[in-house]
Amino acid sequence: MPAIDIGNQEQREPAAAGKPSKAKTIAVIVAGGALLITAVNMAAAVYLYRGMSDLRFVEARLEQLGAFEQRIAARLDTVNNGFQSRFEKLDSQLQGSFNEIDASIARLGQTMPVAGGEAMPGAQEPSEIATSTLAQAPEALGGESASEPGVIEAPAPRRRIASASPPAPSSNYQRIQQPDGKVYYRRIN
Template sequence: MTTISDPHVPAVSAEPIEPQLLDRDASRSRLAVVVGVGLTLFAVLNATAAIYLYRGISDLRTVEGRLEELGTFEQRIVARLDTVNNGFQSRFEKLDSQLQGSFNEINGSIARLEQNPPPTDGAGTSSVSEPVAATGTVMEASSSTEVAAEPTIVDTPRPPKRRVAAAPPAPNPGYQRTETPDGKVYYRKIN
C-alpha cells in the first residue's frame, strides 16, 4: 500500500484515539476544588444557621424577661384589687353593722312601747292605736276633749308643690303666630 503524504494535511493514524477521561493530576485538583466549594457552602450555611439561632435565643430571652415583668405586674394588680376589695368589704361591713344597730334600736323601741303602752285616759279606748291625721297643730284625742300633754305628730311626706304656670306673654304685634295641625307654633315677622 502506498501512501501519499502531503505535508499540509495532518497524518491519520490507524489506531483509534481514546480520550483520556481522567488525568490524575487534573482530577485531584478538580476534586479539591469541588470539596473546597462544598465545605465553604457548608460553613456559610452553618454560620447563617448559628446567627439565626443566636437571634432567636436572644428574642426568647427578651420575651421571657417581659413575661416575668408581666407576672410582677399581675401581682401588683392583684394586690391593688385586693386592697380595693378589702376597702369595699370593710365599708359594707360598717354599713351592715350600722343597719343592724339601727334595727336593734328600732326593735328595742318597739319592745319598750309594747311593754309600756302610752298613757291613755282609760275611757274605753282599745289598745290598738288608730291612725291619726296630722294637721301640724296640737292633736285632739277622739274620745276626750282634753288636749294631750305631748301631741302625737305623724310624719307624713309633704305633698309636692304645684307650680302655677305663668300666663304666656302677650303676643308681639310685630310677629304673626301660625299654628300647624300637628301642634307646632311658628312666628313670622311682619314688615
C-alpha cells in the first residue's frame, strides 16, 4: 500500500495559489452580468427613442389629418347646402306648378259642360251680358257706350263632345270591375 505523507503543509499552499479563488470568479460573473444588463438597457433606450420619434411623427400626421377632415367637412356642408337649396327651390316650383294645375282643373271643372250639354252642378252660368255683343244689346249695359273699356266680350263656352264608348275587350280577357271603380282584365286560358 502506498504511504500517505502527512508532511509539511507549506508545500500544499503554493500549489493551490495557482488556481483562482471563488471571490474573483464571483466578481467576474457579476461584472459580466452588469455589462449584459447595461447593453440590454442601451438597446431598449435606442428602441424607445425611435418609438417616441415615430409616435411624434404620427401625432403630427394626425393633427394634419384633423385639419384635412375639417376642410372636407366644410366643403361637404357647402355642397350639401347648395343641393338643399336647389331641392327647396325645385320643391317650391313643383308646388307652384301643382297649385296652378289644381286651379286650372278647378276652372275647367266649373266651366266645362257634361256630355249631355248641361253644365256641372258647381259650374257658374255665363251671364247674358257677357255673351252678347254690344250691337245686340246696348241697353242691357245700363247706358254705357260701346267705346268704354269696361265692356269685355267673352267667348261662347265650349261644348264637350261625347266620346265614343271604349271598344269591346277581346274574348281572350275577362273584365273585372272592383267596388272602388278599378277595372282589371284577366287573361282566360
